[in-house]
Amino acid sequence: MSEHHGPAKGIKRWIFATNHKDIGTLYLWFSFAMFIIGGAFAMIIRAELFQPGLQMISPEFFNQMTTMHGLVMVFGAIMPSFVGLANWLIPMMIGAPDMALPRMNNLSFWLLPFAFTVLLSSLFMEGGAPNFGWTFYAPLSTTYAPPSVTFFIFGVHLMGASSIMGSINIIATVMNMRAPGMTYMKMPLFVWTWLITAFLLVAVMPVLAGAVTMMLMDIHFGTSFFNAAGGGDPVLFQHVFWFFGHPEVYIIILPAFGVVSQIIPAFSRKPLFGYDSMVYATASIAFLSFIVWAHHMYTVGMPIAGELFFMYATMLIAVPTGVKVFNWITTMFKGSITFETPMLFSIGFVFLFTIGGFTGLMLAIAPADVQYHDSYFVVAHFHYVMVAGAVFSMSAAIYYWLPKWCGRMYDETMGKVHFWIAFIGFNIAFFPQHFVGLAGMPRRIPDYALQFTDFNMMSSIGAFIYGAAQILFLFNVIRTIVAGKKVDDPQVWEGAQGLEWTIPTPAPYHTFTTPPQVK
Amino acid sequence: MADSAQHRNSIRSTVSRLLLVVACMFAFVFVVMVPLYNVLCDALGINGKTGGRYEAVSAEVDTSRTIKIQFVARNNDDMPWQFGPTDKVIRVHPGELGSTTFFAKNPALQDMVAQAIPSIVPARAAAYFNKTECFCFNQQPLKAGEEADLPLQFIVDQALPEDIQTITLSYTLFDVTDRVASAN
Numbered sequence A: 001m002s003e004h005h006g007p008a009k010g011i012k013r014w015i016f017a018t019n020h021k022d023i024g025t026l027y028l029w030f031s032f033a034m035f036i037i038g039g040a041f042a043m044i045i046r047a048e049l050f051q052p053g054l055q056m057i058s059p060e061f062f063n064q065m066t067t068m069h070g071l072v073m074v075f076g077a078i079m080p081s082f083v084g085l086a087n088w089l090i091p092m093m094i095g096a097p098d099m100a101l102p103r104m105n106n107l108s109f110w111l112l113p114f115a116f117t118v119l120l121s122s123l124f125m126e127g128g129a130p131n132f133g134w135t136f137y138a139p140l141s142t143t144y145a146p147p148s149v150t151f152f153i154f155g156v157h158l159m160g161a162s163s164i165m166g167s168i169n170i171i172a173t174v175m176n177m178r179a180p181g182m183t184y185m186k187m188p189l190f191v192w193t194w195l196i197t198a199f200l201l202v203a204v205m206p207v208l209a210g211a212v213t214m215m216l217m218d219i220h221f222g223t224s225f226f227n228a229a230g231g232g233d234p235v236l237f238q239h240v241f242w243f244f245g246h247p248e249v250y251i252i253i254l255p256a257f258g259v260v261s262q263i264i265p266a267f268s269r270k271p272l273f274g275y276d277s278m279v280y281a282t283a284s285i286a287f288l289s290f291i292v293w294a295h296h297m298y299t300v301g302m303p304i305a306g307e308l309f310f311m312y313a314t315m316l317i318a319v320p321t322g323v324k325v326f327n328w329i330t331t332m333f334k335g336s337i338t339f340e341t342p343m344l345f346s347i348g349f350v351f352l353f354t355i356g357g358f359t360g361l362m363l364a365i366a367p368a369d370v371q372y373h374d375s376y377f378v379v380a381h382f383h384y385v386m387v388a389g390a391v392f393s394m395s396a397a398i399y400y401w402l403p404k405w406c407g408r409m410y411d412e413t414m415g416k417v418h419f420w421i422a423f424i425g426f427n428i429a430f431f432p433q434h435f436v437g438l439a440g441m442p443r444r445i446p447d448y449a450l451q452f453t454d455f456n457m458m459s460s461i462g463a464f465i466y467g468a469a470q471i472l473f474l475f476n477v478i479r480t481i482v483a484g485k486k487v488d489d490p491q492v493w494e495g496a497q498g499l500e501w502t503i504p505t506p507a508p509y510h511t512f513t514t515p516p517q518v519k
Numbered sequence B: 001m002a003d004s005a006q007h008r009n010s011i012r013s014t015v016s017r018l019l020l021v022v023a024c025m026f027a028f029v030f031v032v033m034v035p036l037y038n039v040l041c042d043a044l045g046i047n048g049k050t051g052g053r054y055e056a057v058s059a060e061v062d063t064s065r066t067i068k069i070q071f072v073a074r075n076n077d078d079m080p081w082q083f084g085p086t087d088k089v090i091r092v093h094p095g096e097l098g099s100t101t102f103f104a105k106n107p108a109l110q111d112m113v114a115q116a117i118p119s120i121v122p123a124r125a126a127a128y129f130n131k132t133e134c135f136c137f138n139q140q141p142l143k144a145g146e147e148a149d150l151p152l153q154f155i156v157d158q159a160l161p162e163d164i165q166t167i168t169l170s171y172t173l174f175d176v177t178d179r180v181a182s183a184n
């Protein structure tokens, strides 16, 4: 291998990219593009829901929008963005020159644009895009699905393959490429959370692939996995889906836990409180996530023993989650805190994620969930954990590491404005959804009863504000890359800890070609 | 160290072990989850699924209890047949052979094939509701305009929990004409 060559020129640099930093960049820009597209779908949904009645779009198209919004955000925006972060940071954090499998890395990224072209192209097909919700319950997604469902299945297979390859790469890197002295219990928490996430992905993405394969066979090859007429059972679909689906929500949130566990100590100027317990908490959350899936199915008619088991198991997850929240707060306690943008987003994360955790606990109560299920309360719950959780932590991560990556500082004022607009917009958008949900407004409907009007208007206005904040974010990032104030201090942030802050700023194309010695 | 053969081997072995996990989890869906789900539902009577044909065993009739059996019929989706129970309710003792019929008529202009799918409420009773004869064991073809009385015979097990006094048996009728045609 020839050392010290720079990147290839032009478009080839990206098409044939094998450098972990290039691939990380590709992932991050791709996921931001998906974030914008998924966000546009959300704006259409919220515009329609601004008033009761049908004003802008047909109910059929509304269903396509909710479905595509969910799919694009989960599989196109959040998941790839954290894979991008992993690519950029894991080698730099463990003192490795690159990922273990650079060429597979290239393939796993480049499958994604194809997957999403296939998925999004279904919007222009006869019969329209998938309209059965991001959870694609059978028989809506089999017997009653639009013809484009076959493209959807193909798209899911592609992105599943991409995720599996990405996570194999991460595990192989962490297990084999750590610098001498970098023992497992010295790894930064971001690396730990990603290692565990990658194991979750390897375990459950094949289950998702199995679910869509069964759908494909039911639709085209006359099998009856989910078709009652042929002896199958639609409830089986829900079991298979949620066996994937619940670990999936932790796949989304664990790397976010990792990010804030890096950032909060840096701006509190104190080491992370309870490192070991953080690792064990993450591992137990991952383990528990496999035995709670049916808390999404309390209303399908499970036997009472099943309801009770899944209820208690779900509540048990609150324990390790509580340990984490406790540790973050204790890390801040008596620290000399400063409130730069990454820290603001991290504190926003801890605060709002905890609210989402509480509503999760409410939903976990089986008898109560009979009322909450499929209402806007559920929508509020998962936006608190996924937007204020995953997306806030992603914003924090970009502000925190961008100066390291490109050697230029973002505009702090603009960053803070971004945070406050996002924070306020987010809460205006999603807090009222708790109330309309409890009062009985079902999710996934284009029209609603008059008494829900005020809260829905608030929600829509908040959503537009939150959406606008992202434009500011994009502007700030681009401005930083092309014209931000130069920084050359390797440390960048006074309190930052970890190997990535020992290399020059901006991070050179090749780092740690000779491994550092970790004490 | 970064490129030593040993290093590459250890990466390779990590990757192959992970690929094995992926393959196993994919197989797990088909060879474990699906069969296990069906077995569990059958064994525990979850979901109100009833079992297959039951061979009657000579057993005492428990005349101290009377169980009310209600029959419900509905058509799936846009299945056009007329379909309903001849008796809405019958009363049987546990251990006694009960029998009734369901009426079906195909009013369509073409021959059709139907499949009835049973379901029991309360689901706990499903394991004690044994059918010795049921039209739901087979697909039911009816020519255009044809009608039929479809037989059902059952025995409620003596071990039926004491607190269950009423059992509702529901049939949903599915149009499987296309499935049968494409299978041939």
Ligand code: HEM
Binding pocket: A135, A249, A250, A252, A253, A295, A296, A314, A315, A317, A318, A321, A356, A357, A358, A359, A360, A361, A363, A364, A365, A369, A372, A373, A374, A378, A381, A382, A385, A386, A389, A390
């Ligand atoms: C303390 C932790 C949590 C608990 C106890 C919990 C509990 C629940 C329960 C019981 C439901 C089902 C509600 C219903 O459909 O009736 C639910 C839905 C959901 N949760 Fe959570 N949750 C927790 C954390 C999270 C996290 C961290 C995420 C993702 C980052 C998440 C994402 C979701 C999503 C996406 C749904 C809705 C799925 C759908 O039907 O579309 N949850 N949660």
Ligand SMILES: [Cu+2]
Binding pocket: A245, A246, A249, A292, A293, A295, A296
């Ligand atoms: Cu869940």
